[in-house]
Amino acid sequence: MKKNKNFESRFWSGRNKHSALALMEVFFQFHDLVTAKERLHHIIQYAAQKKTRIPEDPSVVFHFHQSLRSFIRAGWCLQKKCRKWRVHTLPEQSSPLLQSSLSEEEYRNPAKVFQKAFKEYDLEEFGEFLSEVVHFSLGTFNNTPERNIVGPYLHLTKMLDASWLILERKNSKKESSI
Secondary structure: OOOOOOOOOHHHHOOOOOOHHHHHHHHHHHOOHHHHHHHHHHHHHHHHOOOOOOOOOHHHHHHHHHHHHHHHHHHHHHOOOOOOOOOOOOOOOOOHHHHOOOOHHHHHOOHHHHHHHHHHOOHHHHHHHHHHHHHHHHOOOOOOOOOOOHHHHHHHHHHHHHHHHHHHHHHHHHHHHO
């Protein structure tokens, strides 16, 4: 019997997804990589500032929060598939721009990014981090988040890059087999 995974994606995508990769594809249909990383950066930036709030519409921030929460849950499931996207040799002219925030090892095996992230922080801690930074970015407060927001932010940025890379490799395999 197949176990159903609930990524809670119905609210933001309009349908439930039961595959981590399918959910990530839908995530990048709603938010391209650059926009997602930029929006996450702005949320972190405004969460760390006192007495200022993010100028974006709160509904946009909330929609992004919900989709990123589902993305993290999909990453949790994806961490178990470590060897599937391994690249044994890098192209000779590997550009650092292609690697983005990933190290060479992470570029070769992007699923390792998810393993490292969930080794350091569990699913609940990522959820709390996300809720806290969104909360502090949407209001004007005299204080800032009490917990470390830099570590989860860096892991989340790497997860976005790694998932984009995984999807690119998956799509290039499909095209080469046609």
